[in-house]
Amino acid sequence: MSIPPFIVELRRHVGTDELWLSGVTAVVTDNSRTHILLVKRADNGQWTPITGIIDPREQPATTAIREAREEANVSIRPDRVISIDVVGPVEYENGDKTSYLDISFHAYYVDGEPYPADGENTEVKWFPVTDLPPMNNRFTTCVERALTDNPAAHFDL
Numbered sequence: 001m002s003i004p005p006f007i008v009e010l011r012r013h014v015g016t017d018e019l020w021l022s023g024v025t026a027v028v029t030d031n032s033r034t035h036i037l038l039v040k041r042a043d044n045g046q047w048t049p050i051t052g053i054i055d056p057r058e059q060p061a062t063t064a065i066r067e068a069r070e071e072a073n074v075s076i077r078p079d080r081v082i083s084i085d086v087v088g089p090v091e092y093e094n095g096d097k098t099s100y101l102d103i104s105f106h107a108y109y110v111d112g113e114p115y116p117a118d119g120e121n122t123e124v125k126w127f128p129v130t131d132l133p134p135m136n137n138r139f140t141t142c143v144e145r146a147l148t149d150n151p152a153a154h155f156d157l
Helices: 005-014 060-072 137-147
Strands: 019-029 035-041 050-053 075-091 097-111 121-128
Touching: 005 019, 019 060, 019 075, 019 137, 035 060, 050 060, 060 075, 060 097, 060 121, 075 137, 097 137
Parallel strands: 019 097
Antiparallel strands: 019 035, 019 050, 035 121, 075 097
Protein backbone atom coordinates (compact mmCIF):
# COMPACT_ATOMS: atom_id res chain seq x y z
CA MET A 1 0.00 0.00 0.00
CA SER A 2 1.26 3.43 -0.86
CA ILE A 3 1.99 5.58 2.18
CA PRO A 4 1.50 9.33 1.64
CA PRO A 5 4.74 11.31 2.10
CA PHE A 6 3.33 13.37 4.98
CA ILE A 7 2.71 10.16 6.95
CA VAL A 8 6.22 8.89 6.22
CA GLU A 9 7.50 12.17 7.71
CA LEU A 10 5.23 11.86 10.76
CA ARG A 11 6.41 8.30 11.33
CA ARG A 12 10.02 9.56 11.51
CA HIS A 13 8.99 11.43 14.66
CA VAL A 14 6.42 9.13 16.30
CA GLY A 15 7.59 5.71 15.16
CA THR A 16 4.80 3.14 15.21
CA ASP A 17 2.70 4.98 17.85
CA GLU A 18 -0.94 5.51 16.98
CA LEU A 19 -1.66 8.30 14.49
CA TRP A 20 -5.07 9.96 14.22
CA LEU A 21 -5.77 10.45 10.49
CA SER A 22 -8.69 11.49 8.33
CA GLY A 23 -9.89 9.31 5.49
CA VAL A 24 -12.69 8.83 3.01
CA THR A 25 -14.74 5.94 1.70
CA ALA A 26 -16.43 6.37 -1.68
CA VAL A 27 -19.33 4.06 -2.50
CA VAL A 28 -19.50 4.50 -6.27
CA THR A 29 -22.69 3.53 -8.10
CA ASP A 30 -24.02 3.80 -11.61
CA ASN A 31 -26.77 6.41 -12.12
CA SER A 32 -29.54 3.90 -11.41
CA ARG A 33 -27.82 2.67 -8.21
CA THR A 34 -28.15 -0.93 -9.43
CA HIS A 35 -24.38 -1.57 -9.60
CA ILE A 36 -21.50 -0.72 -7.28
CA LEU A 37 -17.84 -0.38 -8.21
CA LEU A 38 -15.58 -2.24 -5.78
CA VAL A 39 -11.84 -2.81 -5.56
CA LYS A 40 -10.03 -5.92 -4.36
CA ARG A 41 -7.22 -4.85 -2.04
CA ALA A 42 -3.72 -6.12 -2.78
CA ASP A 43 -2.74 -6.28 0.91
CA ASN A 44 -5.54 -8.48 2.24
CA GLY A 45 -7.58 -9.68 -0.77
CA GLN A 46 -10.80 -8.09 0.54
CA TRP A 47 -13.38 -6.36 -1.66
CA THR A 48 -14.08 -2.77 -0.54
CA PRO A 49 -15.40 0.53 -1.79
CA ILE A 50 -12.69 3.01 -2.76
CA THR A 51 -10.88 4.38 0.29
CA GLY A 52 -8.04 6.77 0.98
CA ILE A 53 -6.30 9.15 3.34
CA ILE A 54 -7.05 12.87 3.13
CA ASP A 55 -3.91 14.86 2.36
CA PRO A 56 -3.18 17.95 4.48
CA ARG A 57 -5.53 20.82 3.53
CA GLU A 58 -7.39 18.65 0.99
CA GLN A 59 -11.19 18.75 0.94
CA PRO A 60 -12.70 15.31 1.69
CA ALA A 61 -14.81 15.22 -1.51
CA THR A 62 -11.68 16.07 -3.50
CA THR A 63 -9.94 13.13 -1.82
CA ALA A 64 -12.74 10.81 -2.94
CA ILE A 65 -12.38 12.07 -6.53
CA ARG A 66 -8.58 11.71 -6.43
CA GLU A 67 -8.65 8.23 -4.90
CA ALA A 68 -11.19 6.99 -7.48
CA ARG A 69 -8.88 8.16 -10.29
CA GLU A 70 -5.72 6.81 -8.62
CA GLU A 71 -7.12 3.44 -7.53
CA ALA A 72 -9.65 2.59 -10.24
CA ASN A 73 -9.05 4.97 -13.19
CA VAL A 74 -12.57 6.39 -12.97
CA SER A 75 -14.04 9.85 -12.60
CA ILE A 76 -16.78 10.22 -10.01
CA ARG A 77 -19.16 12.89 -8.77
CA PRO A 78 -19.65 12.85 -4.99
CA ASP A 79 -23.36 13.08 -4.25
CA ARG A 80 -23.68 13.21 -0.47
CA VAL A 81 -22.04 12.32 2.82
CA ILE A 82 -23.55 9.05 4.05
CA SER A 83 -21.71 8.67 7.35
CA ILE A 84 -18.98 9.94 9.62
CA ASP A 85 -17.35 7.23 11.71
CA VAL A 86 -14.28 6.41 13.77
CA VAL A 87 -12.35 3.40 12.47
CA GLY A 88 -9.69 1.66 14.48
CA PRO A 89 -7.36 1.31 16.01
CA VAL A 90 -5.75 -0.50 13.08
CA GLU A 91 -2.35 -2.16 13.41
CA TYR A 92 -0.49 -2.84 10.17
CA GLU A 93 1.99 -5.66 9.48
CA ASN A 94 4.93 -3.29 10.02
CA GLY A 95 3.63 -2.39 13.52
CA ASP A 96 2.27 1.06 12.63
CA LYS A 97 -0.92 1.93 14.52
CA THR A 98 -3.60 4.28 13.23
CA SER A 99 -7.17 5.32 13.90
CA TYR A 100 -9.24 7.18 11.34
CA LEU A 101 -12.01 9.70 11.19
CA ASP A 102 -13.75 8.33 8.09
CA ILE A 103 -16.10 10.42 5.98
CA SER A 104 -18.10 8.15 3.69
CA PHE A 105 -19.64 9.42 0.47
CA HIS A 106 -22.10 8.11 -2.05
CA ALA A 107 -20.72 9.02 -5.47
CA TYR A 108 -21.89 8.53 -9.03
CA TYR A 109 -19.66 7.10 -11.74
CA VAL A 110 -18.93 9.65 -14.49
CA ASP A 111 -16.47 7.98 -16.86
CA GLY A 112 -13.30 5.94 -17.26
CA GLU A 113 -12.50 2.30 -17.90
CA PRO A 114 -12.12 0.71 -14.45
CA TYR A 115 -8.87 -1.11 -13.76
CA PRO A 116 -6.46 -1.38 -10.78
CA ALA A 117 -4.47 1.74 -11.62
CA ASP A 118 -1.97 2.20 -8.77
CA GLY A 119 -1.00 -1.22 -7.43
CA GLU A 120 -3.05 -0.87 -4.22
CA ASN A 121 -5.68 -3.21 -5.69
CA THR A 122 -5.60 -6.34 -7.83
CA GLU A 123 -9.10 -6.02 -9.33
CA VAL A 124 -11.76 -3.41 -9.98
CA LYS A 125 -15.23 -4.67 -10.81
CA TRP A 126 -18.86 -3.61 -11.08
CA PHE A 127 -21.19 -5.72 -8.95
CA PRO A 128 -25.01 -5.81 -9.05
CA VAL A 129 -26.28 -4.56 -5.68
CA THR A 130 -28.17 -7.86 -5.40
CA ASP A 131 -24.96 -9.93 -5.74
CA LEU A 132 -22.16 -8.28 -3.75
CA PRO A 133 -19.05 -10.14 -2.61
CA PRO A 134 -18.41 -10.62 1.10
CA MET A 135 -17.25 -7.42 2.82
CA ASN A 136 -16.67 -6.48 6.43
CA ASN A 137 -19.55 -5.01 8.39
CA ARG A 138 -18.32 -1.41 8.06
CA PHE A 139 -18.30 -1.54 4.27
CA THR A 140 -21.55 -3.48 4.04
CA THR A 141 -23.18 -0.78 6.16
CA CYS A 142 -21.70 2.00 4.00
CA VAL A 143 -23.12 0.35 0.88
CA GLU A 144 -26.55 -0.02 2.50
CA ARG A 145 -26.53 3.66 3.46
CA ALA A 146 -25.47 4.72 -0.05
CA LEU A 147 -28.39 2.84 -1.56
CA THR A 148 -31.05 4.47 0.61
CA ASP A 149 -32.92 7.62 -0.33
CA ASN A 150 -32.34 9.08 3.13
CA PRO A 151 -30.23 12.23 2.61
CA ALA A 152 -29.14 12.43 6.26
CA ALA A 153 -25.60 11.41 7.17
CA HIS A 154 -25.31 8.74 9.85
CA PHE A 155 -23.18 9.27 12.93
CA ASP A 156 -22.98 7.64 16.35
CA LEU A 157 -23.49 9.51 19.61
